[in-house]
Amino acid sequence: MSFPSRISQLSALIAEHTATINNFFIENKLPTPSFEADALWSLPIPDDAEEIKAARLAVIEACAELQALVTGPKEFLHVNYTAYVSIRIILRFNLDKSFPVGESTTFDAMSQFSGLSVMNVKRVVRHAILNHRFFQEKKPGIITHSAPTAVLVGDDLARNALIVQLEEFCPAGVKAADALEKWPNSEENNQTGFSLANNSDKSMFDIFSQDPARGARFGMLFSRADEPSTMLLDNYPWNDVQTFIDVGGSHGSIAIGLANQFPHIKCIVQDLPDTVAEGVSRLPADLKDRVTFMAHDFFTPQPIMADVYYFRSIFHNWADKYCIKILQKLTPALKKGARIIIHERILPTLDTLNTIDAKRAINMDMGMLQLLNAQQREQDEWSELFCRADPRYRYLGAKKPAGAIRWIIEAEWEG
Incomplete structure (x- = not known):
């Protein structure tokens, strides 16, 4: 008995899930994806359409695997060393803003706008069209916007x-x-x-x-949230929390959300002096009695006693020895039963490596290496980190709410 090849399986899977997505668009009278300049910036899939969201991810993952397989391993090793050259030039010389969305331009006009020669404009724009679907050239020498460049023009x-x-x-x-x-x-x-x-x-x-x-x-x-604050606020038992400190909390968005939803909680946001000053200036007047700001360096001893100390995307910016120091500097203020919440991505396990979320986490991990010699961590590395900082920390585990990017990683101080 013969079995279908992997490329046949992927082809069938792509066809099946693409049909599911397309039928959803048709049934709900929604526009289908397009590279035209007037296309929607994001696919109109509601948050509660779990089947459609899953089908979309399945298509993306299968297309990537199928492309790699039919490329072949030797050709797959080829690196496009010119990949982002055209995009950098377009952004540097504002070629995307050289004419309005809905209108057209020419290579000569883009040259006059940017100061680049016509030859360089032509080669850059055509490279971007071919490699990244930036702009469109439906008639020779006549350039219009595509969906990606329309987004660049309209979304700062x-x-x-x-x-x-x-x-x-x-x-x-x-x-x-x-x-x-x-x-x-x-x-x-x-x-x-x-x-x-x-x-x-x-x-x-x-x-x-x-x-x-x-x-x-x-x-x-980082001014645009990558996931709603409800992923934390709706997935933790806040009723018994009286005092909450957001360590490295920037302008206090999490504390403000928490104070609005749970009026009994007093929130303190700690960060560097300039950040704290900006946070104070932005704080709604009706929250000034429940949300306060405090200048604090988390590499110095924590001076405030609280029920919960919260760190959002802080630890992934630091190597282990510095994360251990951050945890150790908390201990002077910790009371028995105090909780530490670390809210960030966790590296995937082997059985989930070939997913979109896994690739994002692994890519973020590589980014931390090249930028800061820091890291994303695997789930079992968190218990070890707490133990190395102080054996009086008891690791409680980690959970990832449905639809979330970050995990809620938690430990308790046993004193």
Whole structure:
């Protein structure tokens, strides 16, 4: 008895799930995906349409595997070393903003706008069309926007995110191997690919702090939430919590959400002085008695006693020895039964490696290496980290709410 080949299985799976998605769009009178400039920026799949969301992920994963298989291993090794050159030039010279969405332009007009020669504009734009579906050239020499460039023109946060990734993160990746060779297995955040890419002996955070424009651009990257705060607020027993400290809590979005939903909780947001000052200026007047801000460096002893100490996407910015120090600096203030919540991604297990979420976590882990000599962690590494910090920490486990990106990782102080 013969069995279908893997490529046949993938082809059938893609056809089946694509039909499911397409039928959903038709039945609900929704527009189907398109690269036209007037296409929706995101697919119109509601959060509660679990079957359709799962079908979409299945299609994405199967298409990637099928493409790799039919490419063949030898050709698969080819690296497109020009991949993002055109995008960086487009963004650097604002070619995407050289004409309005819904109108057209020419290579000559883009040249006059940017100062680039017509030849360079033509080669850059056509490279971007071919490789990234940036712009469209339906008639020779007549350029219109595509869906991706329409998003860039209309969404400053999306445009900024792309700039930061290409201008700050990618050069650090190019230098990551050099950093590992120069500083083998370093845990220092100023001995990284990012440091080498910037010809500096400083860390990424120090470099950004000394360059306000780059620092603001980096901060803007994280100004849009990647998951709703309800993923935390609706999936933890808050009724018995009286005091909550968000350590490294920036402008207090989590504390503000918690105070609004649970009026009995007093929240304190700790961060560096400038961040705290900005947080105070943004705080709604009706929350000033329940949300306060405090300048605090988490590498110094914690001065406030609380029921819960919360860290959101903090530990993945630091190597183990510094995470241990952060946990140790909490202990002077800890009372018996105090909880520590760490809220961030966890690396996937072997049986879940070939998924979109897994790839995102692993890519983030590599990003932490090249930027900060930091890391994402596997689930069993958290219990070890708490134990190394102090055996009086009792690790309670980790859970990932349905639909969430981050895990809720928890420990209790036994005193």
